[in-house]
Amino acid sequence: MSDRQDKKAQFEKTEKKGPVIWVVVAVVAVALAAGAWLGLGGSGSAFARVEAQEGKVRIPVSRVDDGKAHFFTYRHGDADINFFLVKSRDGVIRAAFDTCDVCYKEKKGYRQEGNVMVCNNCEQTFPTERINVVKGGCNPAPLVRMVGSGNVLIAAADLKKGAWYFQGN
Incomplete structure (x- = not known):
């Protein structure tokens, strides 16, 4: 491959962010659920x-x-x-x-x-x-x-x- 083709290939690559995004989404969902369960108590709403x-x-x-x-x-x-x-x-x-x-x-x-x-x-x-x-x-x-x-x-x-x-x- 020539230098030009190497550069072009470098920019055409797509990074796989899928697994990272799913981990972040899962962590946020668990944190929100835990916060709601622990923080609200009773009826789930403010007293x-x-x-x-x-x-x-x-x-x-x-x-x-x-x-x-x-x-x-x-x-x-x-x-x-x-x-x-x-x-x-x-x-x-x-x-x-x-x-x-x-x-x-x-x-x-x-x-x-x-x-x-x-x-x-x-x-x-x-x-x-x-x-x-x-x-x-x-x-x-x-x-x-x-x-x-x-x-x-x-x-x-x-x-x-x-x-x-x-x-x-």
């Missing part, structure tokens, strides 16, 4: 921070009457107390801490899939109609609530009773 006024947390019914689980956090001392509200198919607004008596140490909470809440740790499912009715085990830990004057009312004292679930272990 709306709520505060008590006159000893009660007030959340408008209109904010939670769509059949979807809505996740909140209430700060007490050094603990963020996480809970959710969901209107079940029977029309009742349910409330529970975002944890249970069994899996609370894992701090993974629940997610909603259709009309059930799913424990993010053990994958057990719980019909929304049973929240506040069935207690113990891996059932969502019930939270006392009242509905009145267009609001869901939760006493700060009742939220504080669940602080032990969320403190460092």
Whole structure:
């Protein structure tokens, strides 16, 4: 080959970047998935921070009457107390801490899939109609609530009773 043909051949070669690109794509996908799983917790979404006024947390019914689980956090001392509200198919607004008596140490909470809440740790499912009715085990830990004057009312004292679930272990 002549020098000219060698130069031409050098520039005509295509580098095989395929394997490198696939490795980069795989690493990025794994990192994003791990970040989502570890960082979001609970419902997979951010918890709306709520505060008590006159000893009660007030959340408008209109904010939670769509059949979807809505996740909140209430700060007490050094603990963020996480809970959710969901209107079940029977029309009742349910409330529970975002944890249970069994899996609370894992701090993974629940997610909603259709009309059930799913424990993010053990994958057990719980019909929304049973929240506040069935207690113990891996059932969502019930939270006392009242509905009145267009609001869901939760006493700060009742939220504080669940602080032990969320403190460092």
